[in-house]
């Protein structure tokens with residue numbers, strides 16, 4: 001149990017970290033809203049994964065997954081058991097997503113596997129690393145003690161993300177396993193996740209409203225144009 005003073009301090013610290021002095025000058029990576037994705041996001045998850053090149057599919061899934069295999073992977077997503085996180089742009093395109101899959105083996109019930117993909121045009125902005133950080137906080141809060149990533153040894157970006165987070169990387173020829181031992185959840189990790197999720201949900205709602213607004217405006221403009229065209233065709 002946490003007492004009120006601890007709760008207050010943790011909220012303050014989480015707020016300071018996000019909006020403390022100089023937050024507006026920090027690199028974009030500090031302020032990327034990452035939200036958890038549910039079944040209603042499946043169409044966007046599909047668009048994201050199908051847009052990956054065969055090379056990226058090879059890095060992500062360990063084989064150059066065909067469209068049909070990706071469809072099967074999506075059909076098999078278990079939103080109750082696992083957690084999926086995503087980063088949207090203002091057009092609500094899913095630029096990056098991560099899948100934190102919890103072990104189904106009761107012997108390893110404190111383990112989870114992390115998988116991630118970022119659209120080629122959105123790489124190098126820190127999204128991969130941010131999703132990893134987000135998954136770490138969530139995994140801790142869910143009682144995970146060991147998070148691992150299976151990556152190809154040629155995947156320098158993924159290995160760099162894991163190493164920077166403190167993971168041990170064991171290379172076995174063309175493949176590498178990264179293990180990250182997680183500390184137990186504390187009030188700080190819980191408040192951090194709560195605040196980040198709230199910000200991301202609000203950000204998503206605003207983007208969705210903006211998109212609706214522009215769609216309506218587009219229809220209004222089309223109607224106006226239609227009326228103008230019809231008027232021009234009338235005999236004078």
Ligand SMILES: CC(C)(COP(=O)(O)OP(=O)(O)OC[C@H]1O[C@@H](n2cnc3c(N)ncnc32)[C@H](O)[C@@H]1OP(=O)(O)O)[C@@H](O)C(=O)NCCC(=O)NCCS
Pocket residue numbers: 056057059060061114115116117118119122123124125126127128129130149150151155156157158160161164
């Ligand atoms: C791996 C992947 C998720 C990285 O995403 P990203 O958003 O571009 O990564 P980031 O911008 O967070 O970069 C993370 C680090 O890797 C480095 N990096 C990025 N691309 C790199 C590359 N091609 N070679 C070496 N290092 C690279 C970055 O400089 C950064 O290091 P730094 O923090 O010291 O600057 C992305 O390349 C991808 O989706 N690949 C295809 C799928 C895949 O490989 N998934 C991982 C296996 S599950």
